Amino acid sequence: MDQAADSYSTSTPPLFLLGSLALAVSLLVLLGHGRGKTRLPPGPPALLFLAKFAALRRSIFDLGPMIVDLHARHGPVISIHLFRTLIFVADRKVAHRALVQGGATFAERPPAVDPTRLFTSGGRDISSSPYGTYWRLLRRNLVTEALSPARVAHFADARRSACDGLVSSLLKEQERQGQEEAVTLRPLLRRAMFELLVFMCFGARLDREALDEVEELLHQALLSFTSFPVFAFFPAVTKRLFRRRWAGYLALRRRQEKVLVPLIHAERAGDDPPCYADSLLAVRMADDVRLTDSEMVSLCSEFINGGTDTTVTLLEWIMAELVNRPDVQAKVYEEVRANPELSDLQGMPYLKAVVMEGLRLHPPGHFLLPHGVQHSGDGDVEIGGYTVPKGAEVNFLVAKIGRDETVWTAAREFRPERFLEGAEGHGVDITGSREIKMMPFGAGRRMCPGYSLGMHHAEYFVARMVRDLEWRPPVEGEAVDMVEKLDFTTVIKHPLRARLFART
Template sequence: MEDWLFYSLTTMLCLLSSLLLRARARSPSHSATLTPPLPPGPVPLPVLGPLLHLARRDFDLEPVLRRLAWAYGPVYSFAPLGLARPMIFVATRGPAHRALVQRGAAFASRPRATAPAAAVLTSGGRNISSAPYGPTWRVLRRTLASGVLNPVRLRAFAPARRWVLDVLLSRIRSGGGVVAVMEPFQYAMFCLLVYMCFGGDRLGDARVRDIEALQRDLLANFLNFQVFSFLPPLTKLVFRRRWTKLVSLRRRQEELFVPLIRARREAGAGGDCYVDSLVRLAIPEDGGRGLTDGEIVSLCSEFLSAGTDTIATALQWILANLVKNPAMRDRLREEVSTAVDGELREEDLQGMPYLKAVVLEGLRRHPPGHYVLPHAAAEETTLDGYRVPAGTPVNFAVGDIGLDEEIWMAPSEFRPERFLPGGEGEDVDLTGSKEIKMMPFGAGRRVCPAMALALLHLEYFVANLVREFEWREEAGEEVDLTEKLEFTVVMRRPLKARAVPLRQGMPIAATGSG
């Protein structure tokens, strides 16, 4: 009923907007010769069709974007939500490098968090991923990078990773042979990040499950909440049940997080967890004030969400390709077994080139996100001769850049060997500082600050998974590498594989959670 009413009310508005935009497009512009043109693209026509995906979770925009790139070139404009103001899309690595690296400061900002849902969940754009380029963003990012993500601190969390690995292996062994891997992967990564975020004693399985269920509910409704980006006064009224759910989820988030935050603050916040660094932080743009509890909630939510599904998704894609290619699986297991005698230590990972190649190929072929979060220019600028208005979202096609046939041989195939000596990916730089060949973590000034953590987690868990089990296809559960967009780009048919134990079970830690 809500959807029918919304579409009925917006149809006339959309048609009227279409007529106005057509008239404007035909009107001569005296300034057209004085300023660079906008990137080419279809005239925004906010008709009913483009709005349908606001209520559909299965809408696939990527084929549309690829056709537009073919038709208009590597830098083009498009209004995918039927909005009057188009976004800008960058489809290839050349202009991506020129924007993000060579002119990094110009494109380092974010579009303003004016959408009501984003404003609620990010405390008005005060988290690392949504804050505009400036002093607040710098201090938030520096706090994360020099705190919990500092290499010394990362090593200090090695016992927590070992404990989480034990929990994961125990769950796989108790799965009866055929394992649907995504749920235990997500739970393991979430436990680890909860420990890194809130520190202290392990919180207990029940509380971690409550936090995980809440965060998953937010992610599951992420696309549904995007409806509030279009005519917020109208959509908040028509979709009032969705709005009520958003507000209630945020309230529940504060109920769960704030007691943990206050406990760290009262304890003196002298530890190494993420919250400890946040409660000591001062915001330079606001007279040096400290963060509010609500702002810390938003930052903690960002930390948990950014590192859970992305890593779990990447693990699933890597394992799926190893199951589908037994020779690769066996080669990797042989490398791990040869390099390790006894417990696999994190420092052992440095001597495993094929492991690193498998992880890099997984990130190239199946980046968890096919587009990085939109960038924006704080002031009007240009890119490859086209005008980029201030605040306009600029989107970079991560998935397609990693499939560039000018760089990669048979780019659609999963070939870890391309990252070994002599391969086309041997000298790949994930930061893109010299050249962008792939950019699963973004590039330039807003490259993912947790890149080193992500690589460590992927290498550590992949190595242990292939060492402890032989992963095989199960009859009736053959691997299907078809993609599906959720919060991340996941397998349309989630991986179920038979896990045959190879070694005597490791000591299993208590199943309480982090």
């Protein structure tokens, strides 16, 4: 990749310029959004918050602790002001009224800003496209052609092969390190999951060099989503001020398309199951219009990244809990040992309880993707008794809702038994249709369409890793450090390391 592309991830806006931008935007906000005219949710003074945000020079999703603190001060619904009004909801009942009972009111997406707009082909992937005909077409295609149980079943051999390779790689690394040293799980797990999703997307098994390049290209695009959104502030100006960064994004996108377009259009082997790219090539819109190559690149990137990072993050958290809780690990092992071929995951209630508890306590995303609002006529839209102004973003605190002490006993403890028959979590609705007690995949019309695949992969990989390997802490008697850190998802700050022993 050229020098411009390398520079975009390391260059940061000079602090005085960020401060100037924040000041200008705050003045516009203060002039245009007086709290006296409408009953906006409470929140901090715009100028003060913008100054803190500019000093951090990161994404709004880095502000989790600050937002939790604001909720403690102001209540379950708060608002802050940046380039638009941002509303955060921490109450499960308010979330259910908005996302499920509210129908399409909160099913919109805010207009994408760069670089998100660049890497989603102008907001044309499923996650960021506006609520409407195009979005419904793409989502229906994804669910029926790639995520249906019949389609997922076609890839059973690929899942088995991915886990075979993962277990083999872990044991080889343990042998190389020596039995007294620990092995780091994340890179090997991520490669196994990534390779599986690439095969499901393109129907191709790439060599190591090609996989490395595709993985790096998609990861760099993800990192751009969590960088400081400098191009949301006066983009015509900021793209000139930070032209090297913008040139780097453009170069990265060009390289993405150059690498992925041939994979999308490649001829597939006749005996391989139908892949996601094939379904995209067959999509037809009004007047028989096909998807563009750029749109398909964005959709394939979304499919691979969405299925890789969230699942790997969840799996690492679960395996860390199993290292810390050998009694739980032993119960999983006894259950999967009785069905060594793993042909009936539905018949493994304790395994499923472990995955559910991982999703509740350690959701990979502590926030949802932002929701936009559909205003009809002149009527105000409300959430939690407060007015939602036009152009506002609405988000929901997933982790806080799943750790609600009024719903879950010892909510900060890992207790899979809570999801077994007769316990408080048995039969909980993961989709949130009836009520929201946890919402790791969101809820309502914009709920993640890949939730069933994600849960299936999580259950299968946990079963295989526990069936084939015993997991012990790096130092006997010392617990794994469970401190959180935001990457693209909320990961373990210090990647999980464990000593591994092959099961006999």
